[in-house]
Amino acid sequence: MIDSSAIWIKNPLSIAADDASGGIVVREGRIIDLIESGKTPSAEAEVFDASEHVVLPGLINAHHHFYQTLTRSSDHGLNKGLFDWLKSLYPIWAQLEPEMLSLASKLAVAELLLSGCTLSSDHHYLFPSGMEEAIGIQVAAGEELGIRLMITRGSMSLGSEEGGLPPQSVVQSEEAILLDSEQAINRFHQAGKGSMCQVALAPCSPFSVSRDLMRSTAELARRHDVRLHTHLAETKDETYFCLDRFGLRPLDYLESCDWIGDDVWLAHGIDFNADEIIRLGQYGISICHCPTSNMMLGSGFCPVSELEEAGVAVGLGVDGSASNDCSNLAQEMRQAWLLGRLHSGPDSMTHSDAIRLATEGSAACLGRKELGKIEVGARADLSLYRLDELRFSGAENPLAAIVQSGVSRADRVMIEGEWRVSSGEIIGIDLEQLRHQHDRAAKKLMSKYYLS
Numbered sequence: 001m002i003d004s005s006a007i008w009i010k011n012p013l014s015i016a017a018d019d020a021s022g023g024i025v026v027r028e029g030r031i032i033d034l035i036e037s038g039k040t041p042s043a044e045a046e047v048f049d050a051s052e053h054v055v056l057p058g059l060i061n062a063h064h065h066f067y068q069t070l071t072r073s074s075d076h077g078l079n080k081g082l083f084d085w086l087k088s089l090y091p092i093w094a095q096l097e098p099e100m101l102s103l104a105s106k107l108a109v110a111e112l113l114l115s116g117c118t119l120s121s122d123h124h125y126l127f128p129s130g131m132e133e134a135i136g137i138q139v140a141a142g143e144e145l146g147i148r149l150m151i152t153r154g155s156m157s158l159g160s161e162e163g164g165l166p167p168q169s170v171v172q173s174e175e176a177i178l179l180d181s182e183q184a185i186n187r188f189h190q191a192g193k194g195s196m197c198q199v200a201l202a203p204c205s206p207f208s209v210s211r212d213l214m215r216s217t218a219e220l221a222r223r224h225d226v227r228l229h230t231h232l233a234e235t236k237d238e239t240y241f242c243l244d245r246f247g248l249r250p251l252d253y254l255e256s257c258d259w260i261g262d263d264v265w266l267a268h269g270i271d272f273n274a275d276e277i278i279r280l281g282q283y284g285i286s287i288c289h290c291p292t293s294n295m296m297l298g299s300g301f302c303p304v305s306e307l308e309e310a311g312v313a314v315g316l317g318v319d320g321s322a323s324n325d326c327s328n329l330a331q332e333m334r335q336a337w338l339l340g341r342l343h344s345g346p347d348s349m350t351h352s353d354a355i356r357l358a359t360e361g362s363a364a365c366l367g368r369k370e371l372g373k374i375e376v377g378a379r380a381d382l383s384l385y386r387l388d389e390l391r392f393s394g395a396e397n398p399l400a401a402i403v404q405s406g407v408s409r410a411d412r413v414m415i416e417g418e419w420r421v422s423s424g425e426i427i428g429i430d431l432e433q434l435r436h437q438h439d440r441a442a443k444k445l446m447s448k449y450y451l452s
């Protein structure tokens with residue numbers, strides 16, 4: 001009798017797990033068995049022949065801004081560093097509407113899924129008038145496409161009139177932010193292993209929120225046992241801003257806001273000195289490395305090997321995608337691999353390290369240690385890649401080829417034991433229609449900006 005709810009992903013071409021050359025067995029959303037070479041599962045199961053697939057744990061994106069897919073390659077943002085880039089784009093983003101965010105979220109999730117991503121974080125901090133339902137819109141988009149989400153309720157309260165970077169048109173009152181943050185947790189956060197949607201709180205950056213809001217957000221998050229996220233140490237400009245306004249470097253400022261703890265993950269983490277790297281390890285804070293965004297904006301590089309040596313968990317994020325211009329997490333692994341070697345030498349960032357950042361590292365950032373690995377008891381989130389493109393022809397080591405030759409599209413993606421991508425297509429979505437609708441929404445956003 002075949003147990004129809006069990007699937008044996010049989011004899012993979014290669015798999016990122018020990019003792020699983022014969023494949024893995026998945027049932028009820030979990031990995032229940034690893035099969036050694038030449039062996040068969042103890043119980044019968046449906047067979048999926050993976051002999052032409054490289055099997056990885058589902059990739060996890062630890063930092064993103066879905067809405068920014070609407071302003072990719074904008075003339076207003078070209079060839080600028082972070083602060084000028086943000087100041088050019090804030091007034092455009094201020095024109096965001098609910099339908100635009102819905103399409104932007106679906107398109108970003110579709111791109112991520114097709115690259116092999118099974119859990120994505122999103123940092124949404126834009127709540128201009130009319131966008132009060134932004135978090136609900138993102139949750140609905142994730143549900144429709146079947147991806148796991150870590151939605152962070154972001155915030156901006158420090159407008160240019162109070163010495164912040166963003167214009168007043170995109171900041172909110174701190175009272176409204178805290179009220180809505182608590183509502184977002186109560187409505188959408190699912191605690192526990194296997195959760196499909198979690199919420200974290202995420203004041204945007206030292207230059208767009210007040211110290212009071214940082215402190216009250218930390219207090220609120222800890223009262224509800226949800227995680228904390230923000231951009232930190234992204235550029236020298238940010239460090240100068242912190243020194244000028246608070247008399248503190250970014251990590252000292254974070255400490256002064258009661259943000260020290262293993263419930264905190266930070267996007268970027270570039271401008272840390274040696275002492276700060278050691279302290280990050282002692283504090284249990286994790287870092288999301290965003291190599292493409294950092295290179296595109298000329299921000300610098302995250303010292304991944306030094307951070308890991310200090311015991312800091314480092315994950316991977318596509319960021320943007322207006323500071324990346326795409327949302328492909330598989331390609332981001334290759335960027336991390338290349339940048340890591342440029343920074344620390346050829347043995348400091350192997351292809352396995354790059355895969356680990358995008359899986360276990362990101363899972364640690366998001367507090368989801370039951371994800372990001374292939375072992376008995378882990379959730380059944382998997383990405384399967386075929387090596388049948390020209391770029392892979394002749395490759396000896398399939399796992400190395402994924403990173404070094406640069407895979408960009410998954411053939412199969414499984415989330416919580418369900419196939420969400422099959423033969424390179426997202427199940428149940430008209431992708432062409434979504435692309436047309438998204439492109440029209442992006443044009444409408446720009447025309448609203450020009451008329452404003």
Ligand SMILES: [Zn+2]
Nearest residue numbers: 231267319320
């Ligand atoms: Zn970001």
